[in-house]
Amino acid sequence: MSEFANEKIERIINEGYDFRMGDYISQGFNTVQKNLGGFILYALAMFVILAVVNFIPIIGALLNQFILGPALTVGAYLVANKIRKGESTEFSDFFKGFDYVRPLALTALGIFVVTMLAMLPFVFLGGGMELFSWYMEAMQDPMGMQGTVPDFGFSILSFLLLLPAVYLGVAYSWAYKFVVFYDMSFWDAMEASRKVITKKWFMIFIFMIIIGIIASLGILLLCVGILFTFPAYLCMNFSAFADVTRLDEEGDAMDEIERHLVD
Template sequence: MSDIYKAPESQLAENSEAGDFGSLEKGIAGDYSFSIGEAINEGWQLSKGKKRTVWFAIILYIIAIAATSFVAGLLTGYPAFDLTGPASASLSSTIIYNLITGIVGVPLAVGMMMVGIKIARKEETSGTEVFAHFDKIVPLCVTYIIMSILVGIGFLLLVIPGIYLVIAYMLALPLVADQNLGPWKALEASRKAITNNWFAFLGFFIVLILIYLVGGLALLIGLIWALPLASIAYGVAYRKVFGGPQGS
């Protein structure tokens, strides 16, 4: 008798797992379920056994950012590692330095996001994921620039529009890397999807900040658990809204 019911049970399990994946269309339509508690709890569960992966990515990210800052400093004459130097740096060297570090930093940051997203989707990934998205450096940087401009304008308009956009654009950059959307389509997809559940994502954003802050206590030891948890919880949120190539 057990063989008779084996296939339906397996199918139900697969359907349940698939139901936890959003898609681009469902996300934009608001046809998804998102709970702060569920995202954090699943992030914690999935972080078991994956902390090394996340921390390897973090270490590579830090090394890459430091190396980029060093090289950009040499090229521009900007005193990147001198705490008292930046105030006396020329305007041109400051602009070029920030431009170089920004262009390199965006795909690195997106790589960090994708580590958490892939762990949340139970896909194979490694710390070297931070270097995996330089092929999309142009659309990623354009997306980041447009997002920064719009958020800046929003803060000039009585602050509240800026806060709205900071939350609404939370998932935009991974959409460019993960689902090959253009800059404006990614921004609009993230905005429309999150607007359907904006206050929940505001709460999620605040919880992530609190996790970082609490993790920074006790001589930063708590970050060993806090950073993987926050990274994967973000990935869970993305998966629930937009799924991905395997869940779309």
């Protein structure tokens, strides 16, 4: 990470920022519409790849969570960034996230480990063991678990014990972007994401719920709509990140990205 990027992130954390939720949702839709065919094909390819790989017992779920999922997700962010800058895009750009496989895999693993550690009190004290078992089964056989709901007693104690994991789940949601757009190591990216998002955590939490609902609405349209709403969800998330972290400022880490992609 460059010294400029480090100073900029620290300045954002210290000064705070405005979070324009409505603008990000609108920008997300506009971004997808500027390359509608590309985003639809990307979403279709992503879903097919993840579904096929997931048929491999255990290993498939691990590949999806730590390698394929992060790399394919970042591909949409890279395309969204090029569209934001007025640059032309190619379909192959959606797969440029694989240029960052190692740091993204480390980031995914780091987020998983820290979040699971935060869930331990809930698992052992809040009646969450059944939920954990259900989650592991769903990871191995997601199609077979459709329509099933974990049977566990949920109490106020359970809710309180689950809060740290919920906090981290939201706080780490920009970690991949910091890895790619600011050339950060996995831990620096996780911490930068956590610190920046914590400044407006509740607002971003609501934002994530809203865009998540928007993404899920695509399922209601015979599941075909998800090919549009899912990329829109990613672009909305990216628009928020780009604005909050002032990605357009000169001297940021984008030069590092361009050199990386050229090489």
